[in-house]
Amino acid sequence: MRRNGLAVVSLVVVAAVLALLPFVLSGYNTYLGAGVGIFFIAILGLNILTGYTGQISIGHGAFMAIGGYTTAVLSRDHHTNLILTMLLAFAFCFVAGLLFGLPALRLSGVYLALATFALALSIPYLTLQWSTYLGGSGGVHTSETKSNVWLYGVAWSAAAVLFALAWLILRGRVGRAFRAVRDSEIAAIASGVEIGIYKTLAFAISAAFCGVAGSLYVMWLDGFAQPQEFGIDLSLSLLVGAAVAGLGSLWGILAGAVFISLLPKISTSVPIIGSDHGRSVVYGVLVIVVMLALPGGVAGLLARSLSGGLNRESNTVKLPESSSQ
Amino acid sequence: MERVKDLGVTVAVLLGGAIFLLVGCLESTQFARLTVQGVALGMVYGSLALALVLIYQATHVINFAQGELAMFTTYIAYQLIQWGLSYWEAFFATLAIGFVLGVVLQVTVIRPVQHRSVVATVIVTIGLFLLIDGIVSWRWGGQLLSIPSPFGPPSASYDVGGVLIEHLWVGTVVVVLVSLAAVWGLFRFTKLGLAMRAAALRPAAASLAGVRVDVMLAIGWGLAAVLGAVAGLLAEPNTSFFLDPSFMQPILVYAFAAAALGGLESPVGAVVGGIAIGVFQILMTGYVPEIGSNLQLPFSFAVLLVILLIKPNGLFGRAQVQRV
Numbered sequence: 001m002r003r004n005g006l007a008v009v010s011l012v013v014v015a016a017v018l019a020l021l022p023f024v025l026s027g028y029n030t031y032l033g034a035g036v037g038i039f040f041i042a043i044l045g046l047n048i049l050t051g052y053t054g055q056i057s058i059g060h061g062a063f064m065a066i067g068g069y070t071t072a073v074l075s076r077d078h079h080t081n082l083i084l085t086m087l088l089a090f091a092f093c094f095v096a097g098l099l100f101g102l103p104a105l106r107l108s109g110v111y112l113a114l115a116t117f118a119l120a121l122s123i124p125y126l127t128l129q130w131s132t133y134l135g136g137s138g139g140v141h142t143s144e145t146k147s148n149v150w151l152y153g154v155a156w157s158a159a160a161v162l163f164a165l166a167w168l169i170l171r172g173r174v175g176r177a178f179r180a181v182r183d184s185e186i187a188a189i190a191s192g193v194e195i196g197i198y199k200t201l202a203f204a205i206s207a208a209f210c211g212v213a214g215s216l217y218v219m220w221l222d223g224f225a226q227p228q229e230f231g232i233d234l235s236l237s238l239l240v241g242a243a244v245a246g247l248g249s250l251w252g253i254l255a256g257a258v259f260i261s262l263l264p265k266i267s268t269s270v271p272i273i274g275s276d277h278g279r280s281v282v283y284g285v286l287v288i289v290v291m292l293a294l295p296g297g298v299a300g301l302l303a304r305s306l307s308g309g310l311n312r313e314s315n316t317v318k319l320p321e322s323s324s325q
Numbered sequence: 326m327e328r329v330k331d332l333g334v335t336v337a338v339l340l341g342g343a344i345f346l347l348v349g350c351l352e353s354t355q356f357a358r359l360t361v362q363g364v365a366l367g368m369v370y371g372s373l374a375l376a377l378v379l380i381y382q383a384t385h386v387i388n389f390a391q392g393e394l395a396m397f398t399t400y401i402a403y404q405l406i407q408w409g410l411s412y413w414e415a416f417f418a419t420l421a422i423g424f425v426l427g428v429v430l431q432v433t434v435i436r437p438v439q440h441r442s443v444v445a446t447v448i449v450t451i452g453l454f455l456l457i458d459g460i461v462s463w464r465w466g467g468q469l470l471s472i473p474s475p476f477g478p479p480s481a482s483y484d485v486g487g488v489l490i491e492h493l494w495v496g497t498v499v500v501v502l503v504s505l506a507a508v509w510g511l512f513r514f515t516k517l518g519l520a521m522r523a524a525a526l527r528p529a530a531a532s533l534a535g536v537r538v539d540v541m542l543a544i545g546w547g548l549a550a551v552l553g554a555v556a557g558l559l560a561e562p563n564t565s566f567f568l569d570p571s572f573m574q575p576i577l578v579y580a581f582a583a584a585a586l587g588g589l590e591s592p593v594g595a596v597v598g599g600i601a602i603g604v605f606q607i608l609m610t611g612y613v614p615e616i617g618s619n620l621q622l623p624f625s626f627a628v629l630l631v632i633l634l635i636k637p638n639g640l641f642g643r644a645q646v647q648r649v
Contacts, residue, residue: 050444054444056443056444056447056448058389058447058451103630103633103634110381110385110386110387110443110447110589111585111589111633113387113389113447114387114581114585115626115630115633117389117578117581118578118581118582118622118626118629119626121574121575121578121622122622122623122626125619125620125621125622125623126619126620126623128619129617129619129620129623232574236451236454236455239448239451240451240452240455243448247444275463276462277458277459277460277462277463277466278459278463279459280455280456280458280459280462281455281456281459281460281463282459283452283455283456283459284452284453284454284455284456284457284458284459285452285456286452287448287449287451287452287455288434288449288452288453288456291438291445291448291449291452292434292437292438292449295441295445
């Protein structure tokens with residue numbers, strides 16, 4: 001119970017700080033803060049699939065692309081309210097996730113990783129092919145752009161709602177089924193868990209979360225949905241963020257989101273991490289180091305230091321076992 | 326019985342494909358030319374696919390950095406040529422460097438995580454992907470670099486009964502076949518190869534019999550890096566004329582497709598799958614103009630997905646039976 005209390009208190013504190021930040025921050029920093037919120041949502045979505053259900057996806061940037069283009073096209077052609085397009089992006093990507101998740105059922109483990117990798121590489125080509133609707137390499141521009149404070153508010157409100165939703169899903173029956181699928185498919189089947197339904201559901205939910213993130217991402221990019229923004233780099237950086245945050249836990253996501261959204265914004269005058277290539281090196285090294293030395297990511301670190309501080313037995317977050325073999 | 330029936334289907338599919346290609350080649354010189362080009366490209370895919378299969382067989386992990394590793398070794402070859410080595414000197418030096426690189430990576434970053442979980446290992450290979458990509462872009466990025474083809478100028482061709490076949494394609498096929506024969510010979514005829522097969526098949530039993538499984542896995546990574554280096558060096562003249570840090574990414578996807586088509590566990594399947602995908606891709610772009618360069622990758626991917634839905638374990642794979 002004390003642990004729950006601590007969680008609630010820290011959530012309230014973080015939420016309060018996040019709510020007050022735009023009153024303190026400059027315009028550009030508010031904009032960066034909105035970016036953190038967007039990646040928070042995307043990592044949350046990926047974590048539901050990879051961290052909780054043990055299904056690895058290297059292509060969630062593709063769902064962000066679907067969400068983003070949904071917003072851009074609707075806004076361009078019908079001047080749809082941007083918040084409404086965000087909800088539609090959620091719905092579209094939920095369906096897209098179902099459609100992709102169904103065949104993915106037959107592709108366990110590495111085959112799924114391969115399929116999602118190919119999906120992520122394919123998406124930019126598709127937007128080039130249907131350039132009449134999707135604007136080709138120039139992209140699609142929404143009919144309106146919003147202020148930084150608006151972006152910050154909407155992004156973090158969506159993040160809060162989706163975080164609560166994820167928490168509700170994961171704490172109950174569905175979340176238990178997800179973790180059972182992750183830890184051992186055979187044991188899950190034997191216990192009466194319909195693994196097909198839960199795997200597809202996890203795929204759809206995580207795709208929908210990433211769809212919302214993609215929709216916000218386009219608004220954040222001054223309303224431009226462009227193929228090069230949704231390349232393989234995006235998908236890989238989501239995975240980097242999820243690994244840094246800690247797979248299978250909700251408590252490190254903020255750190256992962258801060259990491260992948262702010263690192264690319266560091267001034268180009270800074271040596272090494274200021275350039276794209278240097279950043280790629282830093283990402284790579286950091287992911288490897290985290291996986292080798294800190295398998296639970298930031299969440300694992302938090303859990304360990306908490307349990308150390310309260311003098312309890314260690315309560316590190318375990319990485320999902322492979323579910324595929 | 327089920328296995329025999331499965332193999333029958335596979336043989337029928339392959340035979341059908343072969344007959345189709347043969348008839349096509351006899352009917353049209355254009356078709357024959359495209360087919361040979363497709364086989365050459367498919368050999369490149371097959372070689373990289375085989376690298377993936379070598380690692381998958383031993384550890385049930387896909388190395389997502391395999392393509393970037395191949396790209397890296399191709400840049401090393403470029404650098405060696407710049408330093409004055411001839412193409413073939415650089416070629417063999419690169420293979421040696423690739424081997425060392427593969428072994429070192431396995432020992433330093435893969436070994437510590439490989440017993441933990443597939444997810445963890447895959448994420449580490451993604452980390453390697455980013456790391457190598459960053460290093461190469463940093464050192465060589467943004468320049469137009471190319472390696473002179475060892476098989477003469479791009480247009481040089483043999484005339485086989487009215488069909489113009491480029492030297493490059495023949496050279497590609499020969500080089501890949503020689504490397505495949507070398508790898509096959511290693512596994513089939515040497516004690517090291519036997520130990521490696523044992524380590525991949527039954528690690529525990531092999532180690533009881535005195536095989537140093539860890540060493541074998543590291544050598545497997547080295548060999549895979551060598552095959553990848555062959556693929557990278559040949560892919561450069563076959564797909565584009567310039568080196569670019571991302572030039573292996575689509576090739577990696579096709580190699581994945583080849584390996585998955587062959588069944589991920591089957592070395593023969595990887596090569597056959599590679600050739601099938603190469604020929605399919607070249608014929609498709611040659612005869613179906615609607616599928617332009619933009620749709621090549623998505624379309625091949627969609628076809629692969631359909632095949633996997635029908636035969637989830639690939640053409641040569643076995644259905645997985647799991648003991649509880």
